[in-house]
Amino acid sequence: MTRQHKLGHVLQWRPMGRNSGGHAFLGLHLAQRLLEQGHEVTILNAGSKVPRHVVVEMREKLEKNGPFAEYANVKGLEVVWGDATDSSFLESLKPYDVVVENNGKDLDTCKPLIDAFKGRKGTQYIFIASAGAYKPDPNQPPLVEGDPRKESAGHVAVEKYIEQEHLPYTVFQPLYIYGPHTAKDCEQWFLDRILRDEPVPVPGNGLGLVTLSHVADVAAMVAAAVPGKPAALGQHFNVCSDRAVTHAGIVHILAEAAGREARLAPFDAEETGKLKATGFPFRPGHFFASSDKAKRELGWKPEHTFTQDAAELVEAYKASGRLDQEMDFSGGSV
Amino acid sequence: MASAAPSNILMLGGTRFIGQYLARQLVEEGHQVTLLTRGKAPIAARIPDDTDESHAAYSDAVQHIAADRKDADAVKNALKGREFNVVYDINGREAEEADLILEALPSLEQYIYCSSAGLYKASHELPHFETDAGDPKSRHKGKLNTEELLEKRGVNWTSIRPVYIYGPLNYNPVEEWFFHRIAAGRPILVPGKGNQVTQLGHVKDLATAFRKVLGNPKAARQAYNISGERFVTFDGLVRLCAEAAGAPEPELVHFDPKAHDLGKAKAFPLRDQHFFTSIAKAQADLDWTPEFDLAAGLRDSYEKDFSKTGGRKKADFSVDDLVLKGAGKQAVPA
Numbered sequence: 045m046t047r048q049h050k051l052g053h054v055l056q057w058r059p060m061g062r063n064s065g066g067h068a069f070l071g072l073h074l075a076q077r078l079l080e081q082g083h084e085v086t087i088l089n090a091g092s093k094v095p096r097h098v099v100v101e102m103r104e105k106l107e108k109n110g111p112f113a114e115y116a117n118v119k120g121l122e123v124v125w126g127d128a129t130d131s132s133f134l135e136s137l138k139p140y141d142v143v144v145e146n147n148g149k150d151l152d153t154c155k156p157l158i159d160a161f162k163g164r165k166g167t168q169y170i171f172i173a174s175a176g177a178y179k180p181d182p183n184q185p186p187l188v189e190g191d192p193r194k195e196s197a198g199h200v201a202v203e204k205y206i207e208q209e210h211l212p213y214t215v216f217q218p219l220y221i222y223g224p225h226t227a228k229d230c231e232q233w234f235l236d237r238i239l240r241d242e243p244v245p246v247p248g249n250g251l252g253l254v255t256l257s258h259v260a261d262v263a264a265m266v267a268a269a270v271p272g273k274p275a276a277l278g279q280h281f282n283v284c285s286d287r288a289v290t291h292a293g294i295v296h297i298l299a300e301a302a303g304r305e306a307r308l309a310p311f312d313a314e315e316t317g318k319l320k321a322t323g324f325p326f327r328p329g330h331f332f333a334s335s336d337k338a339k340r341e342l343g344w345k346p347e348h349t350f351t352q353d354a355a356e357l358v359e360a361y362k363a364s365g366r367l368d369q370e371m372d373f374s375g376g377s378v
Numbered sequence: 379m380a381s382a383a384p385s386n387i388l389m390l391g392g393t394r395f396i397g398q399y400l401a402r403q404l405v406e407e408g409h410q411v412t413l414l415t416r417g418k419a420p421i422a423a424r425i426p427d428d429t430d431e432s433h434a435a436y437s438d439a440v441q442h443i444a445a446d447r448k449d450a451d452a453v454k455n456a457l458k459g460r461e462f463n464v465v466y467d468i469n470g471r472e473a474e475e476a477d478l479i480l481e482a483l484p485s486l487e488q489y490i491y492c493s494s495a496g497l498y499k500a501s502h503e504l505p506h507f508e509t510d511a512g513d514p515k516s517r518h519k520g521k522l523n524t525e526e527l528l529e530k531r532g533v534n535w536t537s538i539r540p541v542y543i544y545g546p547l548n549y550n551p552v553e554e555w556f557f558h559r560i561a562a563g564r565p566i567l568v569p570g571k572g573n574q575v576t577q578l579g580h581v582k583d584l585a586t587a588f589r590k591v592l593g594n595p596k597a598a599r600q601a602y603n604i605s606g607e608r609f610v611t612f613d614g615l616v617r618l619c620a621e622a623a624g625a626p627e628p629e630l631v632h633f634d635p636k637a638h639d640l641g642k643a644k645a646f647p648l649r650d651q652h653f654f655t656s657i658a659k660a661q662a663d664l665d666w667t668p669e670f671d672l673a674a675g676l677r678d679s680y681e682k683d684f685s686k687t688g689g690r691k692k693a694d695f696s697v698d699d700l701v702l703k704g705a706g707k708q709a710v711p712a
Contacts (some may be wrong), residue, residue, distance in 0.1 A: 181614075182613075183611060184610050188608070248571055249571050286635050287505070289504075290504050292502075293503065294502075296502055330575065330611075336656075336658050349503060350503065356471070
């Protein structure tokens with residue numbers, strides 16, 4: 045039985061050509077998942093306060109690569125390009141049962157959309173926020189829903205606003221995500237080095253724990269909250285795999301999958317400028333979370349682990365042609 | 379969930395730590411409890427939580443069989459003609475020990491075994507789930523072998539895998555290790571960077587979990603990780619112990635364990651690696667969740683035990699001094 049709920053799936057890109065690739069990639073997988081579940085999905089790609097003809101130009105450029113290039117392959121997907129901070133444009137959009145804010149990180153960007161839909165009866169607002177909004181506890185590192193947040197975090201301001209406006213909402217807090225059509229480096233940074241037999245810089249002793257999640261698992265969790273699942277309303281959920289992996293462990297896992305030697309180059313992440321110079325793609329300390337709440341309340345479970353995906357990730361890297369690129373590691377060498 | 383129908387329970391061990399709490403809970407729940415021990419330790423020693431009444435009631439109710447469980451003949455004779463329907467094996471280390479009991483008591487309804495999360499094979503991906511592989515070469519291989527034997531023998535078994543246990547009456551120097559140094563105003567030596575993540579569980583929460591598996595159909599032939607809900611770093615544990623003792627944050631000295639030849643002596647009470655498990659399975663199946671968070675649990679241990687007794691072992695800082703000397707540091711005079 046297919047549901048006939050209509051969904052709005054909002055995806056914004058920022059002007060000046062800098063696309064929010066990380067979010068667009070999740071948006072693509074989420075759209076696919078929701079379509080499979082029988083929903084109608086519209087992706088809104090927008091820039092704030094950018095004239096329409098500029099949006100169209102940027103669209104032509106963007107649709108050449110990354111997640112945007114995949115839109116044509118997703119059957120039944122409606123894609124709209126416009127300005128999501130233009131309230132009259134937003135008013136013109138058809139009614140939606142669910143709105144997914146998959147781009148905005150602060151109240152200025154998110155407010156127009158919230159205001160456009162808050163009045164409309166029964167619209168559920170799903171906010172793809174970030175686990176980066178947690179205030180890390182130096183003693184007990186795992187991030188758990190309900191833990192203190194950084195008051196200054198833009199995401200927190202958005203959450204406060206949606207609560208204040210009494211919009212039925214669900215907030216998802218992802219960590220790092222990998223998978224097909226991503227626009228942001230995850231395992232690729234490691235493979236750049238492993239496949240060129242270069243040592244891999246890791247902060248400190250390489251014991252930092254990080255949760256890496258496959259985009260399909262992330263999309264599945266968000267889709268599980270749709271539409272308006274009672275257990276999901278008014279709730280926050282961490283979106284992540286149920287396993288964390290160490291920074292050194294990532295190197296070992298990928299090296300084994302690639303049939304290469306794992307070589308680590310530990311560096312002091314606290315030395316000024318060092319972390320940036322290496323380009324290490326993750327926070328240097330522990331950054332992992334529990335997804336127990338989603339398992340309990342949404343009946344979701346992850347299908348992927350990083351170890352199981354490693355071989356596929358190596359193949360995808362090789363197939364992308366990235367291995368042919370010349371790379372200079374001298375800037376980040378230790 | 380209703381408590382189990384009254385059982386005739388044989389507990390192997392039970393006069394120290396876990397057993398002392400568990401046996402009391404079982405007696406209070408209306409079961410007949412018999413402890414099988416050599417008789418070296420008093421059968422029903424008073425514990426900090428006891429009142430005169432509760433201690434008297436427990437002493438009157440609990441039964442004892444004197445036997446050395448490693449002595450096959452002694453066990454056979456001691457259990458001849460005895461009818462127990464449940465065994466709690468609290469102190470078994472090797473499979474042969476459990477085998478003896480199974481032979482002597484062939485019609486058991488349930489064999490509940492105190493195993494250990496130490497049996498897990500070290501992995502890059504954590505936390506450990508109960509489905510993770512055991513390590514046949516680990517120091518805890520006896521526990522793994524015992525679990526395998528129980529499954530092979532076809533008895534209705536349940537295995538409990540604690541991580542680090544703490545609480546009043548702990549005979550392992552876990553929290554006591556830190557309390558001694560905090561009390562002496564000494565620096566605390568932590569191997570590596572102190573970012574290793576581990577997990578501690580209060581003994582009372584463990585006892586409750588043990589009680590909840592009794593007669594529980596969900597627990598049939600299942601293993602459960604049992605510990606506290608949150609994980610803690612080594613540095614974090616030191617800070618929380620100091621808070622529990624009402625002391626200022628001690629000086630943390632990070633040392634390289636490889637730089638010092640200490641022979642068999644330990645410079646730190648916990649294994650120098652990440653070591654933590656998910657307790658979600660127990661939370662789902664057993665209607666159980668830890669009551670103590672680590673801060674409250676350490677305070678409980680400090681107030682009821684260490685502050686009054688100074689712990690089970692006398693303070694010995696000789697290894698600390700060796701390491702400090704090797705690291706070119708002076709200990710703060712007491």
